[in-house]
Amino acid sequence: MNxxxxxxxxxxxxxxxxxxxxxxANLLSKPLPDDEPIGEAWILSDRKDHASKVIEGALKGYSITQLMKEYPNELMGKLAGKFDYFPLLLKFLDCKEVLSVQVHPSDDQKSYLPKGDTGKTEAWVVLETDKDSRIYAGLKKGTDQQNLRQAIQTHSVADKLHSFIPKPGDAVFIHSGTVHTLGGTVVFEVQENSDVTFRLYDWDRTDSKTGKPRDLQVDEAMACIDFDQVDIGPVKPVTETHHTNTEKLFDNEHFILWRMKYKSPLKVGFKNEPTILVCLEGSAKVVSNAKHYPISKGDVVLLPAAIGECDVQPDNQISLLQITIPGKDNNKRS
Structure with a gap:
């Protein structure tokens, strides 16, 4: 097929x-499973155990894994052949309670990565907060392996973590090796395509499904912690020079992310590279090859590299995240 x-x-x-x-349930149109806490919606995932499937059009039912194999050049463009799997994993998180205190290994800590997996650098965009919202990001200065282990034994780990009260719109970058957790928030998350997490502490709670505490991986976590990652706060958005309704939130070797708020038509996508759109508010039509593709709150749309630049026609005020993949040569772009 051409x-x-x-x-x-x-x-x-x-x-x-x-x-x-x-x-x-307030963010996505697909009904939640009955009567259980849902913490994550994986909205674009190329994992063996959880591969996202296309829901519309001629390729309905195709997984992202199949698309990567059957249409590598059309999908990935100049990035074709650089990645065995689609390199990013996108999620919405509903953190009603605080997550475990955790850390993720970096790409070069091979002994802590399953074969074929990567490290995990990630970032959050805060969508909703509550009265008990808190983000823990990085350690407090002066924390080392010895006093952190002691804090685990005395159930005082929170005293060693830097934290702040988030507000909607905050953007937080969590480099691999950064101790982190969050609670009382709904966030969008973009990360490397990895599911490697080492739990340092889980607030002494039990899983209601098993009646047991969840496993900790304290030694592995300690080995992966970057003790220089301290006092992490929200990033400062960079407003685009010629597009004042567009802010760049993250720009690193794994992903570049912009936040766009428009009532009037706008351009999205780039020539010969894939682009991901995530709709946070409002609705619009994505126009490609004279066809209209609707996008509304909670939707994720992957624009294949072969499509290039597209027009977006908002129905009302729309808030979009646009995400691209720099590739392994870290070509940064404004």
């Missing part, structure tokens, strides 16, 4: 988490 690809919309994959809630 030029078989089009703007691709995917079905969210819900995940039970004991710290989750039910707020994702």
């Amino acid at each position: 030029n078989a690809l089009y703007p691709l919309k995917f079905e969210p994959i819900y995940q039970y988490r004991l710290w989750g809630g039910r707020k994702l």
Whole structure:
């Protein structure tokens, strides 16, 4: 098939988490599973156990894994052949309760990574907060392995963590090796395509499904902590020079992310590279090859590289995240 690809919309994959809630029902149109806490919706995932599937058009039912194999050049463009799997994992998180205190290894800590997996650098955009919202990001200065281990034994780990009260719109970058957790928030998360997490502490709670505490991986976590990652706060958005309704929130070797708020038509996407759109508010039509593809709150749309730049026609005020992949040569772009 020539030029078989089009703007691709995917079905969210819900995940039970004991710290989750039910707020994702307000964000996504797919009904939540009955009567259990849902902590995560994986909205674009190329994992063997959880591969996102296209929900509309001629490729309905195709997984992102199949698309990467059958249409590598059309999907990835100049990035074709650089990645065995789609390199990013996108999620919405409903953190009703605080998550475990955790850390993720870096790409070069191979002994702590399953074969074929990467490290995990991630970032959050805060969507909703509550009266008990808090983000823990990085350690407090002066924390070392010895006094952190002691804090685990004395159930005082929170005293060693830097934290702040988030507000909607905050953007937080969590480099691999950063001790972190969050609670009382709904966030969008972009991360490397990895599911490697080492729990340092889990607030002494039990999982209601098993009646047991969840496993900790204290030694592995300690080995992966970057003790120089301290006092992490929200990033300062960079407003685009010629597009004042567009802010760049993150720009690193794994992903570049912009936040765009428009009532008037706008351009999205880039020539010969894939682009991801995530709709946070409002609705619009994505125009490609003279066809209209609707996008509304909670939707994720992957624009294949073969499509290039597209027009977006908002129905009302729309808030979009636009995400691109720099590739392994870290070509940064404004």
